[in-house]
Amino acid sequence: MSSGEGRRRRDNLVPLAALISREMRIEKMDKPTVKYGHAAQSRKGEDHFLIKMDCQRVPGNSSSTFSVFAIFDGHNGNAAAIYTRENLLNHILGAMPRGLGREEWIQALPRALVAGFVKTDKEFQSRGETSGTTATFVIVDRWTVTVASVGDSRCILDAQGGAVSSLTVDHRLEENVEERKRVTASGGEVGRLSIVGGVEVGPLRCWPGGLCLSRSIGDMDVGEFIVPVPYVKQVKLSNAGGRLIVASDGIWDALSSEMAAKSCRGLPAELAAKQVVKEALRTRGLKDDTTCIVVDIIPPDNSIQPPTPPKKHNMLRALLFRKKCHDSSSKLSKKLSAIGTVEELFEEGSAMLAERLGNDYSTSQSTSGLFTCVVCQIDLAPSEGISVHAGSIFSTSSKPWQGPFLCADCRNKKDAMEGKRPSGVKVA
Numbered sequence: 001m002s003s004g005e006g007r008r009r010r011d012n013l014v015p016l017a018a019l020i021s022r023e024m025r026i027e028k029m030d031k032p033t034v035k036y037g038h039a040a041q042s043r044k045g046e047d048h049f050l051i052k053m054d055c056q057r058v059p060g061n062s063s064s065t066f067s068v069f070a071i072f073d074g075h076n077g078n079a080a081a082i083y084t085r086e087n088l089l090n091h092i093l094g095a096m097p098r099g100l101g102r103e104e105w106i107q108a109l110p111r112a113l114v115a116g117f118v119k120t121d122k123e124f125q126s127r128g129e130t131s132g133t134t135a136t137f138v139i140v141d142r143w144t145v146t147v148a149s150v151g152d153s154r155c156i157l158d159a160q161g162g163a164v165s166s167l168t169v170d171h172r173l174e175e176n177v178e179e180r181k182r183v184t185a186s187g188g189e190v191g192r193l194s195i196v197g198g199v200e201v202g203p204l205r206c207w208p209g210g211l212c213l214s215r216s217i218g219d220m221d222v223g224e225f226i227v228p229v230p231y232v233k234q235v236k237l238s239n240a241g242g243r244l245i246v247a248s249d250g251i252w253d254a255l256s257s258e259m260a261a262k263s264c265r266g267l268p269a270e271l272a273a274k275q276v277v278k279e280a281l282r283t284r285g286l287k288d289d290t291t292c293i294v295v296d297i298i299p300p301d302n303s304i305q306p307p308t309p310p311k312k313h314n315m316l317r318a319l320l321f322r323k324k325c326h327d328s329s330s331k332l333s334k335k336l337s338a339i340g341t342v343e344e345l346f347e348e349g350s351a352m353l354a355e356r357l358g359n360d361y362s363t364s365q366s367t368s369g370l371f372t373c374v375v376c377q378i379d380l381a382p383s384e385g386i387s388v389h390a391g392s393i394f395s396t397s398s399k400p401w402q403g404p405f406l407c408a409d410c411r412n413k414k415d416a417m418e419g420k421r422p423s424g425v426k427v428a
């Protein structure tokens with residue numbers, strides 16, 4: 001063996017160790033800092049929230065940490081909001097397949113969110129309590145933000161450069177034409193409250209029940225077409241980071257998304273949340289429970305500051321930056337090219353479970369070899385499982401004996417939500 005060969009061999013070995021340590025360094029460098037603030041003013045005591053910074057994808061592995069931020073705005077009491085705060089996260093994680101890497105885990109989230117929301121709704125309803133709640137549930141894993149939401153507690157994104165976008169849709173009958181159509185097609189009646197003399201007042205509501213929302217968790221006393229199936233949106237921020245504002249309608253009835261974002265730019269998260277609440281109260285007074293969580297996703301080297309007031313030529317500057325980096329292939333240019341761009345990874349708002357639970361056959365079998373209900377995660381006897389696609393318009397293209405499967409209970413719920421069987425609600 002010549003000395004040259006020996007050196008080459010060493011060269012092959014050393015870089016491997018160096019590569020691993022470099023990857024770990026990059027991973028550490030690439031990890032943004034997440035900071036948050038929370039503020040609230042209570043009127044009815046029906047707003048509840050959840051902030052959890054230390055969740056782990058892989059229990060015991062500190063590099064698999066992710067954060068959860070959620071708001072639950074209850075109505076007709078606070079039991080549903082409290083129950084959802086206590087159980088929704090566990091139900092979502094319980095619906096996640098085991099042993100996934102980070103990318104796969106992120107890809108599996110949208111479906112697990114749907115299953116977790118439906119399971120929470122089903123379990124709460126089985127307790128026989130009558131309240132309901134909105135749920136806006138945000139998962140931050142490094143630069144990836146996943147939001148699932150029912151009701152009208154909004155989550156907005158103020159990206160670097162001053163572009164404000166909504167990561168939720170409002171499930172309000174008054175404002176959401178698509179949801180009005182869905183509810184009506186499923187057998188609900190949409191109209192306003194009628195007072196003496198036949199005068200119609202207030203926002204559009206759904207009857208039976210009289211709820212203004214078209215989706216919620218709980219609400220066993222309204223029609224089952226008021227579904228717990230969340231709108232889900234997943235985005236990857238650029239490495240310039242951004243700010244999330246999650247808040248109940250106490251904020252959004254007073255401030256537009258742009259106004260809320262603008263009112264707190266330049267402030268650290270803690271002060272920003274207080275400022276947004278203050279601004280809403282100044283505009284409208286304390287008419288409703290008002291809760292706000294501000295989450296800043298901050299680049300690790302702090303070279304890029306949290307959102308500042310947009311400058312006049314921001315768009316042009318972003319274009320120039322992007323154009324400039326096409327000419328060069330350095331790592332720095334790669335970083336610059338991401339400034340001001342938010343990558344949309346996933347968006348789906350359908351209320352149909354068959355569409356939301358998908359065609360993934362591999363995940364419906366539990367470790368015991370039995371099939372499990374994709375919603376409530378209980379084991380099913382071989383004869384018991386009903387494909388989520390059975391009897392649906394999808395059954396022509398997918399085999400009805402293939403998963404994912406639902407237990408008889410969840411299948412009944414699915415049919416009721418889609419207006420395929422009469423709702424169990426007694427109309428007074």
Ligand SMILES: [Zn+2]
Nearest residue numbers: 373376407410
């Ligand atoms: Zn089930």
